[in-house]
């Protein structure tokens with residue numbers, strides 16, 4: 001689904017993403033963790049076909065990251081940090097708009113109805129997005145991002161500012177989608193969410209400093225932290241600080 005080799009993105013002389021190689025398989029939920037400014041959003045935007053890498057190669061759903069940006073954009077789902085909903089349009093109008101943008105094949109009205117039901121939005125279908133609570137708005141944004149049923153979905157901090165119950169429900173939805181074969185890449189600052197991912201990568205100053213399942217990361221980092229039962233947060237902080245000592249070198 002995703003194969004990256006040595007992907008780098010520079011803005012002027014500043015490298016926001018440095019030499020990232022990555023493999024994500026079908027149906028996986030893959031987490032990206034890192035401090036603010038680590039390069040997660042920049043990496044996601046390259047995988048979505050929005051930004052061109054400065055160096056490196058990669059394929060997304062089999063398409064070339066550099067040559068096939070437009071095709072990639074049309075075939076993936078992306079929910080950015082600032083969900084791009086139209087505040088003055090109703091929930092239904094937003095969904096219809098995105099269905100047209102993504103060229104949904106099934107009749108648009110039918111697809112919109114099914115999303116309204118699936119995301120329990122029928123009660124607010126005529127409400128303007130600007131009048132919705134954060135949790136409901138997030139559901140609308142998510143429904144808009146998957147209106148065309150993409151096989152690959154990128155979520156950039158999808159649950160920031162959302163209450164714990166809504167977050168849990170959101171993750172249940174992600175599991176169901178992954179079970180049906182959707183591949184999901186998600187950035188988060190919440191450790192409990194990272195623990196729910198099948199695998200994750202930790203980023204520091206543009207580099208991936210560690211990657212694996214929670215169990216693999218624990219085998220590698222718990223002894224270094226000096227606690228067999230080290231929490232994900234303790235291990236993550238350790239890896240970030242070790243990275244600082246070595247100026248972003250791989251700590252592995």
Ligand SMILES: Nc1ncnc2c1ncn2[C@@H]1O[C@H](COP(=O)(O)OP(=O)(O)OP(=O)(O)O)[C@@H](O)[C@H]1O
Nearest residue numbers: 011014015016034035036037038039040041042043
């Ligand atoms: N278009 C741009 N031009 C110049 N610098 C940029 C641009 N986009 C991002 N950067 C810089 O690249 C670095 C990585 O930013 P990015 O948004 O990818 O980090 P992030 O890990 O997603 O952070 P956060 O957790 O805060 O969302 C930051 O220092 C940012 O200022």
